[in-house]
Amino acid sequence: MQMISNDHVKQWMNLQPVTLSKEDTLPETLVLFSEIADKELPVVENGHLLGVITLQDCVTYLYEKNDILCIMKTDYYAVSEDFSLNDKKTPERPLYVLHEKNGALEGVVGNEEMIAYYEYVREREKDARQTIEWLKLGFDTAYEGVAIVDEKGTILLFNESYSRYVGVSKEEALGRPAADVIENSRLPAVLKTGVPERSQPHRLQGQELVVHRLPIWKNGQVIGAVGILVYEGISEIRQVLQRMERLQTTDKQSEKQMSREPLAQGPTHFDDIIGESPGISKAKKIGRKASKAKATVLITGESGVGKEPFARAIHEDGSRSSGPFVAVNCAAIPENLLESELFGYMQGAFTGTRNNGKPGKVELASGGTLFLDEIGDMPHTTQAKILRVLQEKEVDRVGGTTPIPVDFRLIAATNKDLKKQMEEDKFREDLFYRLHVMPLHIPPLRDRKQDIPLIIADRLPKLSEENETQETTIEKEVLERMFQYDWPGNVRELLNVLEQMFHLCEDDHIRLEDLPDGFNEQTQVTESLSEWQERKQKQEEKFERKQIEKVLGEVDGNKSKAAKRLGISRATLYNKLSRFS
Numbered sequence: 158m159q160m161i162s163n164d165h166v167k168q169w170m171n172l173q174p175v176t177l178s179k180e181d182t183l184p185e186t187l188v189l190f191s192e193i194a195d196k197e198l199p200v201v202e203n204g205h206l207l208g209v210i211t212l213q214d215c216v217t218y219l220y221e222k223n224d225i226l227c228i229m230k231t232d233y234y235a236v237s238e239d240f241s242l243n244d245k246k247t248p249e250r251p252l253y254v255l256h257e258k259n260g261a262l263e264g265v266v267g268n269e270e271m272i273a274y275y276e277y278v279r280e281r282e283k284d285a286r287q288t289i290e291w292l293k294l295g296f297d298t299a300y301e302g303v304a305i306v307d308e309k310g311t312i313l314l315f316n317e318s319y320s321r322y323v324g325v326s327k328e329e330a331l332g333r334p335a336a337d338v339i340e341n342s343r344l345p346a347v348l349k350t351g352v353p354e355r356s357q358p359h360r361l362q363g364q365e366l367v368v369h370r371l372p373i374w375k376n377g378q379v380i381g382a383v384g385i386l387v388y389e390g391i392s393e394i395r396q397v398l399q400r401m402e403r404l405q406t407t408d409k410q411s412e413k414q415m416s417r418e419p420l421a422q423g424p425t426h427f428d429d430i431i432g433e434s435p436g437i438s439k440a441k442k443i444g445r446k447a448s449k450a451k452a453t454v455l456i457t458g459e460s461g462v463g464k465e466p467f468a469r470a471i472h473e474d475g476s477r478s479s480g481p482f483v484a485v486n487c488a489a490i491p492e493n494l495l496e497s498e499l500f501g502y503m504q505g506a507f508t509g510t511r512n513n514g515k516p517g518k519v520e521l522a523s524g525g526t527l528f529l530d531e532i533g534d535m536p537h538t539t540q541a542k543i544l545r546v547l548q549e550k551e552v553d554r555v556g557g558t559t560p561i562p563v564d565f566r567l568i569a570a571t572n573k574d575l576k577k578q579m580e581e582d583k584f585r586e587d588l589f590y591r592l593h594v595m596p597l598h599i600p601p602l603r604d605r606k607q608d609i610p611l612i613i614a615d616r617l618p619k620l621s622e623e624n625e626t627q628e629t630t631i632e633k634e635v636l637e638r639m640f641q642y643d644w645p646g647n648v649r650e651l652l653n654v655l656e657q658m659f660h661l662c663e664d665d666h667i668r669l670e671d672l673p674d675g676f677n678e679q680t681q682v683t684e685s686l687s688e689w690q691e692r693k694q695k696q697e698e699k700f701e702r703k704q705i706e707k708v709l710g711e712v713d714g715n716k717s718k719a720a721k722r723l724g725i726s727r728a729t730l731y732n733k734l735s736r737f738s
């Protein structure tokens with residue numbers, strides 16, 4: 158039995174159309190024409206269609222003939238009730254729907270019915286467009302990466318998440334064979350076998366993922382396949398399992414230990430570096446590649462963007478992960494101590510040293526990674542020495558005579574413009590090119606504000622967990638205000654602001670009034686670093702003051718007890734109180 162769809166004439170035909178009988182005259186017929194929108198009328202006898210009279214003929218022969226049968230035509234447009242109005246270009250003339258078996262006239266689809274049908278089609282298309290829009294949005298918002306290929310394995314659809322996972326833009330991917338775009342793709346194999354592959358581990362860009370590969374069957378044939386990346390990484394599943402384990406463990410102490418350890422250090426794997434913006438995804442893609450290579454990586458980006466997490470992730474993801482990760486902040490160590498810190502010193506190298514000498518960080522990094530942070534602040538003479546170490550692969554301890562072989566991978570980072578520094582003769586050109594083998598730039602937070610909610614969603618539950626409080630929530634308006642802000646201190650500032658608000662807020666809910674002062678000015682804040690530092694200092698003072706007042710309240714104003722609780726001396730407490738007053 159044929160299913161009747163909304164396009165079939167049966168749904169639209171007029172069951173009581175205006176009809177003529179054999180006895181009708183031409184003048185009577187003309188009067189009827191004036192009442193209808195069609196230019197043709199059916200002549201019916203005993204429910205059967207004898208023929209049709211056209212308006213044109215009726216007018217032409219009005220004064221010559223009276224009998225309609227003389228001008229009746231039989232070349233009418235007859236269809237059965239399952240005729241689809243969507244199938245062919247619908248004729249301008251009425252459609253006469255005849256019963257398939259007995260040929261009786263069942264109804265007519267004239268002008269009015271066609272107008273109603275077109276109106277319905279327009280509405281349906283509008284709905285379809287809206288549905289497609291929603292599907293597209295949902296497709297791109299989905300956390301899972303989804304790719305759809307046709308029977309030849311050509312990519313037809315590719316969502317944002319997939320694009321992020323494989324680091325290829327949609328424009329580049331669409332229309333290309335899946336095997337060219339997706340590393341080790343098994344979608345072509347699934348197209349061949351037609352057998353779904355569910356929950357399979359898959360390595361993509363050095364990242365472990367769980368994937369489903371599902372063939373699409375239609376009318377008994379595989380017409381395509383869907384690839385779904387389910388989790389951002391197997392490490393995420395591990396994290397979920399760890400979280401569950403943590404919930405189950407009764408030993409609270411070890412529970413705290415487990416949750417605090419990674420927090421104190423920050424992200425150490427690419428999966429833990431939060432952000433899905435194109436900028437951070439690109440940086441992660443380069444970082445993953447870098448972890449597989451041996452070349453020196455130069456990480457650039459403003460202060461607080463997360464250069465150290467990237468350096469750690471490159472180390473952890475690479476072949477040297479079992480070796481040490483040794484970090485040196487070149488800006489934090491006084492110039493005269495930097496060389497002995499980096500290269501070590503021999504016994505008696507300095508007057509007053511009684512020990513047996515000390516290995517430097519370069520030596521300590523042997524078998525692992527040396528991370529030289531703020532390399533732009535390294536003095537010229539030290540730059541020459543580090544260059545020699547890189548070229549010769551051996552280090553001379555200060556005061557030593559025999560070079561010591563070293564084998565380390567170097568990752569350098571800076572928030573300075575090294576090219577400009579070279580022009581100003583502050584940075585050695587030869588060292589720059591030695592470092593600039595795999596450049597990795599981390600964009601500032603203001604250029605990837607879509608990462609803000611993700612960082613908050615990651616950090617806030619951890620703060621609650623660390624502080625053993627109820628899960629803290631945040632008002633949407635606070636996020637909106639955060640989107641308007643420029644974040645000169647980048648992720649570091651965001652984490653700092655979040656922590657302040659976490660401690661200040663009432664009833665475990667962060668509201669607009671908990672935002673530090675700078676945010677409550679409606680104007681866009683674009684401030685210099687020094688202005689930011691000054692404002693940050695004020696915020697910290699405000700926060701400190703609130704903390705002290707809170708503790709003083711808890712100990713009924715007893716300053717000795719308060720100092721003890723705050724972990725500071727009484728003198729420091731008095732000092733702070735006098736500064737606040």
Ligand SMILES: Nc1ncnc2c1ncn2[C@@H]1O[C@H](COP(=O)(O)OP(=O)(O)OP(=O)(O)O)[C@@H](O)[C@H]1O
Pocket residue numbers: 422423424429430431432458459460461462463464465466530571572612648649652
């Ligand atoms: N994408 C991120 N996801 C989670 N935490 C992040 C991210 N980016 C940065 N952080 C955290 O933000 C803080 C600041 O980052 P970090 O110290 O690495 O910045 P930096 O670029 O090295 O700054 P500086 O140039 O001042 O050394 C750290 O606690 C780091 O763990």
